Amino acid sequence: MTISSARRGYLLLYILIINLLLVCVSPVFSGEIPPARSRSDFSYENATIIEDVTWKGTVIIRGYLLVAPQATLRIEQGTEIRFMKSLLAAQQPRLIIMGRIQCNGTSDRPVLFAPNIKDPARNDWGGILLLSSEKRNLLEFCRIEGAATAIEALFSTLAARGVMISNSINGIRLNDSTANLSLLEVSSTDTGLQANDSEVDLQEGTMSNNQTGVAVFRSGFSMAAMKIKRNQKGLVAEESRIRVSGCEFSANEVGAGIMKGEGQLLLSSFTGNREVALRLKGARLKVQRNLFTDNQGDAIQAEDGRSIIWGSAFSGNVGYNVANQGTEDITAVLNWWGSNEKSVITGKAGSRKPGNGLVTVAPWLDRKPSGLP
Numbered sequence: 001m002t003i004s005s006a007r008r009g010y011l012l013l014y015i016l017i018i019n020l021l022l023v024c025v026s027p028v029f030s031g032e033i034p035p036a037r038s039r040s041d042f043s044y045e046n047a048t049i050i051e052d053v054t055w056k057g058t059v060i061i062r063g064y065l066l067v068a069p070q071a072t073l074r075i076e077q078g079t080e081i082r083f084m085k086s087l088l089a090a091q092q093p094r095l096i097i098m099g100r101i102q103c104n105g106t107s108d109r110p111v112l113f114a115p116n117i118k119d120p121a122r123n124d125w126g127g128i129l130l131l132s133s134e135k136r137n138l139l140e141f142c143r144i145e146g147a148a149t150a151i152e153a154l155f156s157t158l159a160a161r162g163v164m165i166s167n168s169i170n171g172i173r174l175n176d177s178t179a180n181l182s183l184l185e186v187s188s189t190d191t192g193l194q195a196n197d198s199e200v201d202l203q204e205g206t207m208s209n210n211q212t213g214v215a216v217f218r219s220g221f222s223m224a225a226m227k228i229k230r231n232q233k234g235l236v237a238e239e240s241r242i243r244v245s246g247c248e249f250s251a252n253e254v255g256a257g258i259m260k261g262e263g264q265l266l267l268s269s270f271t272g273n274r275e276v277a278l279r280l281k282g283a284r285l286k287v288q289r290n291l292f293t294d295n296q297g298d299a300i301q302a303e304d305g306r307s308i309i310w311g312s313a314f315s316g317n318v319g320y321n322v323a324n325q326g327t328e329d330i331t332a333v334l335n336w337w338g339s340n341e342k343s344v345i346t347g348k349a350g351s352r353k354p355g356n357g358l359v360t361v362a363p364w365l366d367r368k369p370s371g372l373p
Helices: 005-025 342-347
Strands: 042-049 053-055 058-067 072-075 080-084 094-097 100-104 111-115 128-131 137-140 142-145 149-154 157-161 164-166 170-175 178-182 185-187 191-196 199-203 206-208 212-217 220-224 227-229 233-238 241-245 248-250 254-259 262-266 269-271 276-281 284-288 291-293 298-302 308-310 313-315 322-324
Touching: 080 094, 149 157, 170 178, 185 191, 191 199, 206 212, 227 233, 248 254, 254 262
Parallel strands: 042 058, 053 072, 058 080, 058 094, 072 100, 080 111, 094 128, 100 137, 111 142, 128 149, 137 157, 142 164, 149 170, 157 178, 164 185, 170 191, 178 199, 185 206, 191 212, 199 220, 206 227, 212 233, 220 241, 227 248, 233 254, 241 262, 248 269, 254 276, 262 284, 269 291, 276 298, 284 308, 291 313, 298 322
Antiparallel strands: none
């Protein structure tokens, strides 16, 4: 049986149309770099989720995905969420949460958020945005890679545990939000964590190899048992209420800079910071029972006498132990200065500029206090 020329032509045209449609809906993004995943268990493109959903396996998101205020997104352990640009619009792909997100990764099976390309780079996708979501948002044991801002919260509430962020422009950015963060690891970003007008509790994690590890502005901020290392600036805090306890600031250009705020810094160590370990300006800070050792510049630089320094230990710092950079006197009594010789102690506590204020160091301790980090 033969097929007429006309029918053969219609058949070829039909096959061509089907192939074109398959190319358009294929999960393979037509970029220069092939995607990391070509198949998925869930797929969205510039879409809105309006009812509760649970993800597992592989999820591909083209363009944006919005979780509506009435919906909850649950993500099971080991799930991979991959982002790519939409073929319909050139917008940067992003996950927007106005409802609630419950991400339930585990330490051995974390949830992955990453661009759907072989070698992800910074800014390949937008990140996770919590937009006016004051529900119980939870991210447990997630890896986030290649984002512009990995997690951004605006007027929202967030609890995160075991989140690892790398190779992104920014790690976490909070505006008018409340966040409880633990076991957080952020590396190779411009800013690991930035909080503006927010309440933040940060515990047991690492900020490393960032331009700025933590930046806090006009916020309430508590940080405990964190390692802040190899950043250009470890901690920047302005006009904030802070409590820093049991933290390690090591090998940063500037360990910590506190300006126009108040609070307490205790039981923390500052080691091997290159320019200055701790810089104080207009801050009413109690600096108590800390260790300052082997810093390549000054241990503490203060521009006024609003803070008080006591119960701490200083040794091996190349510059001043306490450098007065203003006209007010500074009180730094009952500290161990690595020596009992007055000339050695006073020679490393003062000012490089004539006319600046004094540093009061007497009485000092004759031995290193016990229980320091």
